[in-house]
Amino acid sequence: MKNKIILIDANSLVYRAFFALPKTLATSSGQVTNAVYGFTSMLIKLLKEEKPDVVIAAFDRAAPTFRHETFEQYKAHREPTPNELISQFPLVKEVLSVLNIPVFEMDGFEADDILATLASEAEAERDDVIVVTGDKDAFQLVDDHIKVMTTKKGISDIVIYDREKVRERYGVTPEQFADYLALKGDTSDNIPGVPGVGEKTAAKLIQQFGSIENLLKNLDAVENKRWREMLSEHASEAELSKMLAVLDREVPIDVDFDECKLDGWDEEKIRALFSKLEFFTLLDRLLSQNKQRTHKADDVQTLDTALEIIDIASEEIFAQLASDIEAGHHIAVAIISTGVNTVDRQITSVALATGDSKIYTCIQEISGELFPQEHTVLPIDRVLSLAKPYLESKSINKTGHDLKRMMLALWNANIKPQALDFDTMIAAYLLNPERSDYPIDELAAINLGISVAADTERERLANEAIANFRLKPRLKEQLVEKDLFKLFEEVEMPLVPVLARMEHEGVGLDTDYLEDLSKEVEIFLENIESEIYSLAGRQFNINSPQQLGFILFDKLGLPTAKKTKTGYSTDANVLHKLVTVHPIAEKIIAYRELAKLKSTYIDALPKLINPKTGKLHTSFNQTVTTTGRLSSSNPNLQNIPVRTELGQRIREAFIPSNPGDIFMAADYSQIELRLLAHYSEEEALLEAFEADMDIHEATAMQVFGVLPEQVTSQMRRMAKVVNFGVLYGMSPFGLADRLDIPLADARNFINRYFKRLPKVEEFIKKTIEEATKKGYVETLLGRRRYIPELKSGNTKIRSLGERFAVNAPLQGSAADIIKVAMVRIDKQIE
Missing domain, CATH: 3.40.50.1010 (5'-nuclease)
Structure with a gap:
């Protein structure tokens, strides 16, 4: 053959x-x-x-x-x-x-x-x-x-x-x-x-x-x-x-192709190597491929042969489930829910693992081909009603994947779950914050050597529940080993219900106010548009970079960089450099800012109001950023502009949900610069903060060697830019561009800054050295950020890694402190 x-x-x-x-x-x-x-x-x-x-x-x-x-x-x-x-x-x-x-x-x-x-x-x-x-x-x-x-x-x-x-x-x-x-x-x-x-x-x-x-x-x-x-x-x-x-076809080698045939693989070795390389997706692909290649159920098991999946077909069977729950005081929960929005999610199926090989399932909608009709189950509403006391019990720990999503779905079923003590997604995020997502399939393949894939919805959901049950001790062991379990247990897990309540509560929006504002901005845009056409000497599509480039650089003859294949660049940096050359540049900048604010916020936000609650419901993402900061999406409510007058007016559209209520805002003052003072132990910064001084004015006094009354607005502005620039590794070139000053002046200013604040420079140098040696940096609470860029042979990439190394402990520690505050404030509110 x-x-x-x-x-x-x-x-x-x-x-x-x-x-x-x-x-x-x-x-x-x-x-x-x-x-x-x-x-x-x-x-x-x-x-x-x-x-x-x-x-x-x-x-x-x-x-x-x-x-x-x-x-x-x-x-x-x-x-x-x-x-x-x-x-x-x-x-x-x-x-x-x-x-x-x-x-x-x-x-x-x-x-x-x-x-x-x-x-x-x-x-x-x-x-x-x-x-x-x-x-x-x-x-x-x-x-x-x-x-x-x-x-x-x-x-x-x-x-x-x-x-x-x-x-x-x-x-x-x-x-x-x-x-x-x-x-x-x-x-x-x-x-x-x-x-x-x-x-x-x-x-x-x-x-x-x-x-x-x-x-x-x-x-x-x-x-x-x-x-x-x-x-x-x-x-x-x-x-x-x-x-x-000509290739040599007579190399003196001996080969027996029959002896070279592909044979079974040692999957423990594969998992160990692929985990070391962090090839998570490839591992899952390979394990699935091995299963298909060998056609043996025991090569890559979906789960082990002792797995017991029990359909909740009667209240007697649920009684058996209740007995198992009370005996173990720990369950892993997996659900399937409909609806994308926070307040619209409805649970259609649930699986409850009471051990590492025993699962009870209730699948509401099953195809007759996949699930024979004689396998009946109780209605999902009845199962959830029976499970409510156990899900709400504070003495029964629950494990799951993305518990915030599950919590929101259970709330919509009138269940207030308690003791949600282990989220496998968040654990995986803390262990490797560089990844873009943490699907249960990959976590199971990497840590357990199993695939949760299945031919039926019932088996798939059962596999997810069991995978979560088995992942908890494995991931907990890794968290403890890397000194991350305290951060997980005391900050990240308590934050889950806080974020869930924030999403569920939503925020009010004054749509009438935004409608009036939209009409007002439309008039502004039309006026600016007319002014731009007048300055250009003709009408054109302001939103077209090609047409704008022609007007600015061919028709008006403004100075530009070399023309590329795609045409002239008309980005914000280019336009800002032209502001002093021709008045059309300032008008175009204003037009773009107004048009963006109108389309992104003024006109878009009212369309996102949930008709059921009449409010906006964003999603707060806990496992996205590498530094530990939260992010917001659908819509992004962390990015509402504040620096411009129009941005501030857009913020006025956000109103309390209930008449008579007011907003309370709480924030930390200069938290990242305070952390810089803490880490560097620079006396000048410490003294300025302890005296409750304007930190940028205090820095200007140090750098320029002047008294408080001698600090000009330009001095303070330069000090402010450098203060924050230090956090993000700003170069002399970046400072010169930001302040629009000669490169030599920018370099001299940075040199004076570090001469007057030597411990800041020492902190930066030491942090980069330690990060290069260890491969990661840590926040005050032990959160790690791995920085492979520091080992790169490419100078630009290595420089980027150095900026990450300095910024991550500061930004990450700020994120940790904010999260601790959120959890404490939530307890006070409760």
Whole structure:
């Protein structure tokens, strides 16, 4: 029985992945993994789509090959391999090792030669072969049983070449491909070829003469005089180029393809490696692929065979559930709910795990095909009614994934859940705040080695409940190990019901006021529009960057940077620099600000009012930012403008929900600068805060060496910009741009700042050094932010990491303190 064999040019694919994917793709510890990720992703794709019997990978070795010894300039033009890539090759080999994929490499030969030898041996046995590579010299291997899969751009654009495809693309047969390369040359390998001969000429000559040797013997038959002369003059280069281009099919290696067949994987090793690399999505894909590949239920189990799923088909069965709950005092809850909005969510299905292998389910709507009719269940409303005392009990702990969403849905069912003590999503977020999301599927695959995927809704929900039950001790152990459990238990978990109540309560909005404001702004916009047209000398689409660029720089002749392919830049920075040059710039800035405020807030907010409550209900996101700060979405109520007069008027549209109520606002004064004083122990800052001074005025006094009454508004403004600039790593260039002052003045001001406040500079330096060494920084309460950018060989990325290192402890500590305050204030209100 013939095999389907995939041969991988590992060096080629790893290089392509490295340059195709961002270098910021790295583990929490700072190990760049973009090349490993790209290679592994493509490998999993190959396993899934091609379903090979055998996979073999070949690598280059550092030792010179026979080609280097023959031609010193072979590949000599290539840049040295970046350090971030060198460190990834052992990781690629680890991936291949845990997947039991054999690796071949040999001194004196390239991976291409090894693949050519393996392909020839497989073809001789009539096996089907796919050579996976990014190098086109492999096209010479294509035969009846050999195809080449290559990437055109990056690693995602894949093309498979058979004999016809090679002829169609290059105009020559696979057997003639090395001759074709010998004529045109190959810049990637520094194969010289014949000067002046390109793709079309090379193809035409090889079509006519069949090979380099026959061409050089019959130069008189070459009709084009220039070609004939070039070929005669560079005949030796052509012969050398063919020698370099031809792949060696007789590398002295022994292989038994039957012994190389894909076999079962050790999933513990796979999970350990993929968790180390933080390839969470790839792990889930691979585990699912392994299950499909082996067709064995015990290879990648959905869950273990002892799992007991019980349908709540009667009140007698619920009584059994109640008994289990009372015995264990801990349940894991998973729900399915309808409705996107906070106050509209309705629970349709629920699963309650009372142990790590026993689950009770109630699925309200089930297809007859998936769930036979004889499997009846109690109505969901009845089950929730029966479960209410247990869900509201303070002595029965509940575990779940995204408990805020679950809490809101239960409130709509008139259930006030208590003792929600462990949210697996929040635990995962604290352990790795760099991720964009934390789906239960990935958490289960990474930490438990199980998949929650299932063929029916019932089984899927049951699997989620069990996964949460089992995840709690595993994630708790990791939180304790990283000194994060106190932050989790005392800050993040108590905050969940606070945020839920905030979302559920919503905020009132004066729609009549906004309607009047919209009409008023519309008139303003029309007036500004007329002024802009007058200044421009014609009407045009102000919202079109192309038309605006033409007016500003072609018609009015204002100074600009070099024109790009897409036209002139008309962004805010460009316009602000033109304010002193021409009055049209200030009018356009005002027009844009008004138009944005009108469309984003004045006109948009009333449309988002929930008809059921008559209020706005945002979502407060607890697991989004890397620093621990909360974010708001749908709509974003943390971004309502305040600095402009119109922004302040928009804020007036927010009103208390009940007549007679008032808003109370509570905030910390200069919290991040106070934290800078705390961390740096800079006496000047500490004394200024303790004396309740204006911190920016106090800084100006220090930097300029003046008395309080001598501090001008410009001095204070400069001090304020630098105070906050220190928090975000502002450079002299940034300060010069922000204050519109010469670069030398900005540099001198920053130097004076650090000379007068030396402990601030010392804090920055020490923080960056420690972060580089440990790979992360911590807030006052122990929240971690990992900063892999600090290990980058790219100066810009490393500088970005340094800014993160200084800012994260300050911004993150501020977030922690605010959260503590929110929890305490909520208790007072209650």
